[in-house]
Amino acid sequence: METLEQIRDRLLARFPAAKIELVVNPGPAAEHSLLLDAAFAPEIATFLHDDEVLRLDYCSNATGIDWPEKEIIDATTKAKTVQPGYLEAVYHLYSMSRKHGPVILRLRTANRSDQVTLPSFTPVWKSCDFQECEIYDLYGIVFAGHPDLRRLLMWHGFKDHPMRRDYVAPDDYEWEPTPHGSVLDRAKVHYPATAPQPETPKP
Amino acid sequence: MSLFPHLTAPPGPTVRAVHDEFHGDLLEVSMGPQHPSTHGVFRMVVTLDGEQIVKLKPVFGYLHRNHEKIAENTSYLSSMPYTDRLDYLCSMSNNWAYALAVEKLGGLTVPDRAQYLRVIMAELTRLVNHSCLVGFLFNDLGTSFTPLLYAFREREKILDLFESLSGSRMMCNYQRFGGCRVDPTPEWLATASALVDNFPKFLDEYETMLSGNEIMLARTQGVGRVAAAQAINAGITGPGLRACGVDYDVRKVDGYGFYPRFDFRVPLGAHGDTYDRYMMRILEMRESVKILQQAFRDLPAGPVMDPKAKLRGFRPKAGEAYGRLEGPKGELGFYLISDGSPNPWRYRVRPPSLINLTLLEEMCLGHTIADAVVILGSIDIVLGEVDR
Numbered sequence: 001m002e003t004l005e006q007i008r009d010r011l012l013a014r015f016p017a018a019k020i021e022l023v024v025n026p027g028p029a030a031e032h033s034l035l036l037d038a039a040f041a042p043e044i045a046t047f048l049h050d051d052e053v054l055r056l057d058y059c060s061n062a063t064g065i066d067w068p069e070k071e072i073i074d075a076t077t078k079a080k081t082v083q084p085g086y087l088e089a090v091y092h093l094y095s096m097s098r099k100h101g102p103v104i105l106r107l108r109t110a111n112r113s114d115q116v117t118l119p120s121f122t123p124v125w126k127s128c129d130f131q132e133c134e135i136y137d138l139y140g141i142v143f144a145g146h147p148d149l150r151r152l153l154m155w156h157g158f159k160d161h162p163m164r165r166d167y168v169a170p171d172d173y174e175w176e177p178t179p180h181g182s183v184l185d186r187a188k189v190h191y192p193a194t195a196p197q198p199e200t201p202k203p
Numbered sequence: 204m205s206l207f208p209h210l211t212a213p214p215g216p217t218v219r220a221v222h223d224e225f226h227g228d229l230l231e232v233s234m235g236p237q238h239p240s241t242h243g244v245f246r247m248v249v250t251l252d253g254e255q256i257v258k259l260k261p262v263f264g265y266l267h268r269n270h271e272k273i274a275e276n277t278s279y280l281s282s283m284p285y286t287d288r289l290d291y292l293c294s295m296s297n298n299w300a301y302a303l304a305v306e307k308l309g310g311l312t313v314p315d316r317a318q319y320l321r322v323i324m325a326e327l328t329r330l331v332n333h334s335c336l337v338g339f340l341f342n343d344l345g346t347s348f349t350p351l352l353y354a355f356r357e358r359e360k361i362l363d364l365f366e367s368l369s370g371s372r373m374m375c376n377y378q379r380f381g382g383c384r385v386d387p388t389p390e391w392l393a394t395a396s397a398l399v400d401n402f403p404k405f406l407d408e409y410e411t412m413l414s415g416n417e418i419m420l421a422r423t424q425g426v427g428r429v430a431a432a433q434a435i436n437a438g439i440t441g442p443g444l445r446a447c448g449v450d451y452d453v454r455k456v457d458g459y460g461f462y463p464r465f466d467f468r469v470p471l472g473a474h475g476d477t478y479d480r481y482m483m484r485i486l487e488m489r490e491s492v493k494i495l496q497q498a499f500r501d502l503p504a505g506p507v508m509d510p511k512a513k514l515r516g517f518r519p520k521a522g523e524a525y526g527r528l529e530g531p532k533g534e535l536g537f538y539l540i541s542d543g544s545p546n547p548w549r550y551r552v553r554p555p556s557l558i559n560l561t562l563l564e565e566m567c568l569g570h571t572i573a574d575a576v577v578i579l580g581s582i583d584i585v586l587g588e589v590d591r
Contacts, residue, residue, distance in 0.1 A: 027520050058436075
């Protein structure tokens with residue numbers, strides 16, 4: 001298979017206006033990825049799917065990642081800069097006809113709150129259908145162009161996105177006779193001192 | 204009044220009349236989540252025109268416990284026993300898939316003996332899964348439990364082996380990053396080898412009873428057909444894909460573990476129908492027996508754990524890895540991102556059961572509900588993995 005640099009250069013030659021960046025994976029696996037321009041992503045996906053050399057006809061894995069805001073402290077100047085947070089969708093592409101892969105694609109949203117729309121790859125690879133629904137459900141990325149975007153695992157009417165790093169689980173505290181540790185902390189929040197205390201069974 | 208009405212009852216009545224511009228009057232039936240032939244808590248909303256299915260919408264999530272979130276809040280090692288609970292019929296393969304991803308993430312090596320043991324465990328798991336699947340498929344066809352009983356007899360022998368080795372029949376928790384947890388004794392290996400040598404006899408018996416069965420042929424041939432191009436695009440993997448004639452087996456393509464050392468064939472179907480999906484399982488079991496016999500013959504001596512592997516307090520370098528293998532149900536993948544801390548930043552399971560359901564609607568259109576049950580049985584899902 002071509003190297004990722006060659007694929008990137010070929011994509012840039014084909015889509016000169018697109019911004020395509022190589023994201024380096026520093027780990028021993030060294031599976032590097034391509035960060036795509038969301039505006040050109042559907043065309044790039046179609047190109048990768050139909051290209052004679054690559055023929056990436058199989059999208060194995062599609063998933064989301066949450067990258068919250070990060071405070072970066074410069075080592076020399078001690079100046080603090082806040083790196084804005086974003087949501088990311090990652091696709092692992094393989095070729096069943098050419099038997100090679102993976103080519104990893106990444107798409108990033110502008111922020112984590114109101115601009116969370118990304119183009120859907122379901123029209124190109126149907127295997128993204130349920131997986132993109134799952135990303136929408138658990139991370140809150142809205143996939144434009146998805147034929148049936150719905151909550152997959154959580155129930156209808158559920159409000160939040162549980163896989164986000166700042167998700168706060170609901171206070172489903174159950175009464176315990178001898179709360180201790182973190183359960184005691186939650187008990188204090190759940191039953192404030194002014195509220196009537198639950199009855200303690202007498203031995 | 205229930206405390207959680209949205210959890211106890213699916214919204215809307217179980218059966219209702221709907222009107223469609225094109226079809227006219229239709230009947231919408233909610234099958235599941237407690238229907239016995241949906242293999243767990245799977246629910247499908249089926250719209251019927253007379254007896255024919257015109258629309259089918261799968262509904263998931265009844266067994267959802269956010270496995271990924273739980274794994275992101277614990278260390279790498281403590282997720283290992285939880286992977287058993289994904290697809291609870293194939294815990295050994297799940298363990299291996301996770302170990303494979305972590306080893307890729309941390310750049311760990313695995314000793315030769317452990318590699319052979321992993322192949323042995325994965326192929327025994329395949330025998331368990333496929334023989335049970337065939338039994339359950341016949342349950343869906345209406346032969347109440349007779350074929351399944353024979354499958355369970357063989358399965359129990361293999362589960363006894365798993366129990367004596369790992370301490371648990373189904374939740375084995377056997378693999379570790381860098382090897383396997385315990386070394387089997389020579390007696391264990393002799394018992395396992397004898398079991399494997401006897402397995403083709405069981406398969407012959409099973410096939411005599413089932414493969415040419417007239418009801419089986421009438422109910423499965425030409426039912427639930429999928430074209431190869433459609434299956435590739437929908438990400439169908441495992442026996443369901445190979446039944447369409449697509450030669451794609453991760454054991455051959457990636458050559459993970461020591462699979463390149465083994466001589467085995469990848470059986471391929473021609474029609475992509477339910478019968479071919481059944482036949483793929485039978486033929487794959489025969490190939491698994493061949494792999495197992497080679498593994499028992501060539502099993503080298505040596506350690507089963509890499510002595511340098513660190514299980515507790517394992518902190519891989521920042522980076523990411525996607526490890527995948529050919530599980531009995533299809534391609535099982537784990538995608539891990541490390542930020543250098545003891546917990547994974549991102550832990551993702553690529554569940555073959557969920558993605559193989561992508562084409563369920565296309566397979567079932569035009570068939571009856573009774574056929575949809577058989578088609579679902581031939582796809583082979585486990586809800587622990589679908590809903591995670």
